[in-house]
Amino acid sequence: GAGVSQTPSNKVTEKGKYVELRCDPISGHTALYWYRQSLGQGPEFLIYFQGTGAADDSGLPNDRFFAVRPEGSVSTLKIQRTERGDSAVYLCASSPWWGAEQYFGPGTRLTVT
Amino acid sequence: KNEVEQSPQNLTAQEGEFITINCSYSVGISALHWLQQHPGGGIVSLFMLSSGKKKHGRLIATINIQEKHSSLHITASHPRDSAVYICAATYSGGGADGLTFGKGTHLIIQP
Numbered sequence: 159g160a161g162v163s164q165t166p167s168n169k170v171t172e173k174g175k176y177v178e179l180r181c182d183p184i185s186g187h188t189a190l191y192w193y194r195q196s197l198g199q200g201p202e203f204l205i206y207f208q209g210t211g212a213a214d215d216s217g218l219p220n221d222r223f224f225a226v227r228p229e230g231s232v233s234t235l236k237i238q239r240t241e242r243g244d245s246a247v248y249l250c251a252s253s254p255w256w257g258a259e260q261y262f263g264p265g266t267r268l269t270v271t
Numbered sequence: 272k273n274e275v276e277q278s279p280q281n282l283t284a285q286e287g288e289f290i291t292i293n294c295s296y297s298v299g300i301s302a303l304h305w306l307q308q309h310p311g312g313g314i315v316s317l318f319m320l321s322s323g324k325k326k327h328g329r330l331i332a333t334i335n336i337q338e339k340h341s342s343l344h345i346t347a348s349h350p351r352d353s354a355v356y357i358c359a360a361t362y363s364g365g366g367a368d369g370l371t372f373g374k375g376t377h378l379i380i381q382p
Binding site for chain 1: 316370
């Protein structure tokens, strides 16, 4: 079956612009996670959704970052007023329930110039 | 604070060698994960374990709950095993609900 997909695969934007990154999880997976991976580092947790609700957004670095999952399937990570420090690979993962094995998407490489 | 530490950060070995990557973590995990990431590629889950030992092909993962330590072993290593191996933990009862990751071990297997 289809795995986790993310679009776009690459995004280049100018400092100060708004971006949206999309994640399409495996069908039926209720848990969805966003992570961010900077060059040479391990990923860092951003936000976890259980169904439609953000059960844990403690990893979001500041209020420029926001994510939604309105129908409990596709999720969008939104970044306002992008900064060069936001440049990273944004990873999405899904699992059947919290605590189960996670399946990762290919990531979106965001570059802020 | 929930922490995951890996060693070594970098490892270069010859084809056929037995490889060990170590991971230590702080108290309170519900599961320990080993992940593989190829250059420019996505992350693939290799193992998820909470006790004992798991084996898949030439890969073996072990965990010692008392010592808060896990190891990933690769037997008869091959150049195609070259990748970054990441240890990650699911913490229960406080802290973030996502995985807490180590910094990864960059493994190169030379022919």
